[in-house]
Amino acid sequence: QVQLVESGGGLVQAGASLRLSCAASGRTDSTYAMGWFRQAPGKEREFVASILWSAGNTYYSDSVKGRFTISRDNAKKTMYLQMNTLKPEDTAVYYCAARRAFIFSYYINAASNYDYWGQGTQVTVSS
Numbered sequence: 001q002v003q004l005v006e007s008g009g010g011l012v013q014a015g016a017s018l019r020l021s022c023a024a025s026g027r028t029d030s031t032y033a034m035g036w037f038r039q040a041p042g043k044e045r046e047f048v049a050s051i052l053w054s055a056g057n058t059y060y061s062d063s064v065k066g067r068f069t070i071s072r073d074n075a076k077k078t079m080y081l082q083m084n085t086l087k088p089e090d091t092a093v094y095y096c097a098a099r100r101a102f103i104f105s106y107y108i109n110a111a112s113n114y115d116y117w118g119q120g121t122q123v124t125v126s127s
Contacts, residue, residue, distance in 0.1 A: 002026045002116040004096050009121030012086055016125075020081040022096030022118060033099045034079045035059075036070065037111055038092035038123075045095070047109035049081060059108055064090075086125045093120040 008020040022034065035050030049060045049070040058070050069082040079096060097114035107113050 002028055002031065002098050002100075004098060004116055004118035006094065006096050006118045006121040009094060009123045011124045011126065014087055014125055014127050016086050017082070017084045018086065018123060020083065020094055020096075020121060020123075022079040022081075024077045024079070024098060028077050028098075030100050031098050032102055033108060033114075034072065035097050035099075035108070035114060036079075036081045036094060037097060038090075038094045039120075040092040043092075045111050047111070048094070050108050051079065057105070059105060061109065083123070086123075088125050088127045091123060091125050093122050095120045 003025045005023045006020060008018060012018055031053045033050055033052050036048040037045050038048050039045040047061050048064055049068055051058050051070045051072055067085045072079045096118045098116040099114045103113055
């Protein structure tokens, strides 16, 4: 089992920055990838970004590419999401997720392909 705990959410104005953290514990040695997803009220959970835990390859949704940066610290077992130039449409609950096994990058943006989830952290961007 892997436990994931997000932190760093909050209320900011448009144009501001936030950094989210996701601390992993438990059996993390077999983690293949971790990712960030978000869910706004009345909408489906959507992919934000993901990173391969060992190789470091990163993937982004078009809506955040160039504004958000995903990274990880293997020693601390922590993943980060640096969010810059935030927009009101970025308002959502942000979840981190982890996947154990290999998966082709084509499928890495599907929430159903992740095995473990955190409880989420709220990000609210005011206009």
